[in-house]
Amino acid sequence: MRDFPILRSSVARRWWPVLAAVAGLFASVLSAAIPDAARADPRFRLGYLVVTHYPGVRSDGTGDATAGLQQAIDDAYAANLVCFLPLGTYVISDTLKCVQWHPLRADGVSLEPNPLKTAAYQFVGEHGSGGARPLIRLVPTAATAARFADSARPRPMLLLRLYESTRYPNPARTEPVDVMATIDGWLNDTSYLFDCRLSNVDFDCGGQAGAIGVVWPAAQGAYVESVRVDARGAHAGFYGLPGRNSGAINLEVVGGEYGIRHGYGAAQAPNREVCAGVTIVGARLIGQTRRAIDYLDFVPLVLIGFAIEKDFGATGATTQPPISVVESTNTSNNTLVLLDGSITLRNAVVGQVAIANPGNTTTAGKTLYLRNLYVTGTTRLVQATGGNGVSTADPARWHRIDEYAYADPRGSTGAFPAGTSFRSFATRSVLDGAVRSAVEPVARLSVDVGPPPTDLISRHLPSGGFPAYEGAASPPAAVVTEAPYGAVAGDNVDAATAARNTAALQAAIDAAAADPRLAGRVFLPKGVFLINNSLTLRANTRFFGAGKTNLSVLGAHASWLPSTTPGVLLQTVDDPRATTYVGNLDLQVPDRNLYEYPFTYLHWRAGAASMTFDLRAVCGLWLTRPRFDPVRTAPFVCCRFDGAGGGRHYFFGNFEQQFTSSATPVNGAGYRSIVIDRTSQPLWFYGFNNEGGKTDRRATDVELLGARHVVMLGLKREGGAPMLTLRDCRDVALLGGGAMREPPAERTGDPAAAYVEITGICSRITVAGLLVQQVGEGAGGYTVRETASDGAALAFPLGAALFQRGSFDWDAEVPGRVPPANTGGGDGGRLVNVAARVRVRAEEGPTIVGFVVAGTGQRTVLVRAVGPGLAALGVGDGVPDPAVRLYRGQTSVADNEDWGGAGGTASAAIFAAAGAFGLPAGSRDAALVATLGAGDYSAHATVRPGTGGSLVIEVFDLQGDASARLTNLSLLGRSGGAVDFPIVGFVLAGTGGRTVLARAVGPSLAAFGVADAVADPALRLFLGGRSLDGNDTWGMGAEVPDLVTATAAAGAFALPVGSRDAALAGALAPGAYTVHLLGGSGRVLAEIYAP
Structure with missing residues (x-):
């Protein structure tokens, strides 16, 4: 939609069928001039008006097709047809214009119906074998040569415009000789330029210094697709593209001062042609002497899949970076998002910048997000005022910006009053629940990675x-x-x-x-x-x-x-x-x-x-x-x-x-x-x-x-x-x-x-x-x-x-390809440590952590119940004197109350060997060491009557037969709500991944006689401090088949269909993981399976 309010009367809605009928009659009158040969062409009844049936329109690269093509464009619009160019080369000497007028009604306030709601310009070239397209070449005549000679007053080969009246009576509809100039009484309105289409046509600017290939700034539904502009010796390939997050697909510009300029209008037309955001998919911008991208607009430009090349040694080349974010005091203006691209700099001086974010040049730059960008030919990949940017040491090699974000810190942090149209407001980042004000919250670079993948664009x-x-x-x-x-x-x-x-x-x-x-x-x-x-x-x-x-x-x-x-x-x-x-x-x-x-x-x-x-x-x-x-x-x-x-x-x-x-x-x-x-x-x-x-x-x-x-x-x-x-x-x-x-x-x-x-x-x-x-x-x-x-x-x-x-896995998310299965983790990793942190009260009885030793041999394990020792980790409410007893089934295997007391089997040296944090000598924590054969075990931790607090129960795999290993952890504990919830942890060691199933069981515990279970548990998985995954209701998501398969493979009991229990499964690399059990008060069973 447009960017400012327009009155629309209910009367107009009632009369719209009549207006549409009148418009249809008007269109039929206008289309009466369509040549008989065009009407007789079999393609006409398909919806195509073939331009070669118009006088003077030749496809062999001779003559001057300007007048005939212009008539075909006008007739196609009036008859609501595609203006269709067969394969070949068409010579023009002046601008082709797709122009409509949007007058005011007699009330002098509201506009007549938008002429581009019921029809649109559709300018399309024939699809030839091997990707061949028709070509339009600019060859000015003596009468038109001066119009394309001045790069300070550029002129396009193809122009799209909607002129909107600003006063009543409506001014005369007089197009200026300088097609980029303003017209008295008419506004160049891009916000109503709906649905116009330019597809599968190439342009050659003919080396004219002031020539632009295409000016196509438009609104939603419009697009430019599969267009190449030869702008060598010319001003620009494109000067405005469709917005409202429509945009362009498969563009190429060779040469020119600029590849794509957007939002500038022109020197002779000070109103800027902003379009509220452009999305460009697949672009090759090669050999521009100034910038590949020069963008002004109040919604971010999103550029996906691109290759940019600039030779600083070429004739006329400036030192401007191929991409430079344009400064504006309006926070959202001129910002960029770049994904999957490459930038090649040739003959660059030392310190040349590939992507510049100068901002106000002293304290701050503009908001910017980069992902998976390959750069070669310089050491300064990104310059950012107020930040470090991205740099490397070797300009001769390819380096990859894995991810980079810049947050413009300038502007208000509070609400604006009504009526404020353009605003300066601060930007922030939120990483795993924490609000950050750093200007560069993420900056990850991989050096010497080799050339970009061949499918980076395709x-x-x-x-x-x-x-x-x-x-x-x-x-x-x-x-x-x-x-x-x-x-x-x-x-x-x-x-x-x-x-x-x-x-x-x-x-x-x-x-x-x-x-x-x-x-x-x-x-x-x-x-x-x-x-x-x-x-x-x-x-x-x-x-x-x-x-x-x-x-x-x-x-x-x-x-x-x-x-x-x-x-x-x-x-x-x-x-x-x-x-x-x-x-x-x-x-x-x-x-x-x-x-x-x-x-x-x-x-x-x-x-x-x-x-x-x-x-x-x-x-x-x-x-x-x-x-x-x-x-x-x-x-x-x-x-x-x-x-x-x-x-x-x-x-x-x-x-x-x-x-x-x-x-x-x-x-x-x-x-x-x-x-x-x-x-x-x-x-x-x-x-x-x-x-x-x-x-x-x-x-x-x-x-x-x-x-x-x-x-x-x-x-x-x-x-x-x-x-x-x-x-x-x-x-x-x-x-x-x-x-x-x-x-x-x-x-x-x-x-x-x-x-x-x-x-x-x-x-x-x-x-x-x-x-x-x-x-x-x-x-x-x-x-x-x-x-x-x-x-x-x-x-x-x-x-x-x-x-x-968490971390979105861009490497796995390739468009058009099925992602790898979530449960194919392999068998390279193994559990070496499982742990649980809960809050306990003596009157609730023992806290039980279960684990399984699988295989045929034996493993020696360290089991600990830590309360007082948590103080060294900043936890001040550890239980004062826990005890731990280890069971196999119903049989007690070992027990301990004070780890350093007489008869104890644990020691500080064993803690260090296990990678466990140390406990103070003489502390009242409990620990024991036992050698266990294959089987199901449980560690029961108890506290003295009348006490309670935080408790950590841990099981470490120390040594033993390679044929035996830990395979799962379970905890039946109590959750106290949003800030008092159990946490279980586990460590995977080795060189490969392993499929892990994590579950938070609440409602299904009723079948086992647990009456006070959490009604709707949730779980969230972390690697260190980084959130990886989570689940609230196991049967809600698309991963249900994965979960059913993983549950069967682990030998876990099945969760009822429709239950509010939570579960997730996936292949995890070696590392230290934690699972937070969320979702309310009551008892909850946490389970970690690594079969």
């Missing part, structure tokens, strides 16, 4: 590109309007036709899935195709259209009236190996249905290798005033991921359903735009803009429930509820978010609500570059809030430079 791109059908020259597809399918397009067909369409489309899907020649490809040409039941996509289906924005539309017919269960427009099979693809489509349902007759647009259960791209979910083939029944609030979900759902989803989130008037809230609290429910396949979102909820009652926009392996790159939202809620999730990363607008308390009623809520037991979570930057509204609440016993929150407006709960 891992984020679709293999072979996105599917397309452009006629007979394309790979074959099942075209749903052709025989034998015969689907009928039309937005007013009857119910019988909708039923036939449903059968026809499903038949096309099934036939294409079974035909190796079609390889699953199904094409929807231009038109509205109404259905009355769900379509099921097969594992290999590629279901796509000519384009979205009312071009290729799949819609629900008005006769489809689901009631208790939402109707599902598109659903996939539940298959982790599925390669399903959906793209270039509108998904539409009638808006009057959604509250009485709910719909889900997309139900996704295809696995890691699946994809979606360029989808728009809209409500409004039949526009009526929304109605809300405050009693009937049955929840429905616009888009659902569950089962084997995974894959790569590009510029997703055009599911912004808000469907409401300003007066009457709609949708119940249970409504969600998107739900991700217990998925475990890698699920990557590149650009995620979820809007809506400004005037409804949803509790959150997007909800992740027990999900694993989810990555969202580039986030934006508008609405009055939390943007994202994570419940009991693991392995989730959210990078780069801003412009979140309305406070989350607005619709929830919770003054402490957060933009990102992390609830239950979540682990291995990373959030970076979350900078809210509201516009014009005061707010309280939190930027990010973790509601766990040891959680922490950042009060709004503090920015989140980095939030981490």
